Amino acid sequence: MSSTQKFLLAILPKSWAQGMETESREWMLQCPCGYAKSVWDWGGIRWKAAGNPKKYLRCSQCGEMTWHLCAKGQQQQQG
Numbered sequence: 001m002s003s004t005q006k007f008l009l010a011i012l013p014k015s016w017a018q019g020m021e022t023e024s025r026e027w028m029l030q031c032p033c034g035y036a037k038s039v040w041d042w043g044g045i046r047w048k049a050a051g052n053p054k055k056y057l058r059c060s061q062c063g064e065m066t067w068h069l070c071a072k073g074q075q076q077q078q079g
């Protein structure tokens, strides 16, 4: 856990902190190689946010610096 995450978990009311962590875990940063890791696992926070920004990160799997697409993961296609 990053210091930013620890700080926010410490200062926020518990219900907010849980929501923040849950939502940060739902947002996935995906490398073009297919590897995806949650924003939370990157040590980041993404909370009450929309859109699909890109982040320039070093991929844990392929080791390349690539643009990772930020998208809310584990979404079931319905209908």
Ligand SMILES: [Zn+2]
Binding pocket: 031, 032, 033, 034, 035, 059, 060, 061, 062, 063, 064, 066
């Ligand atoms: Zn990769």
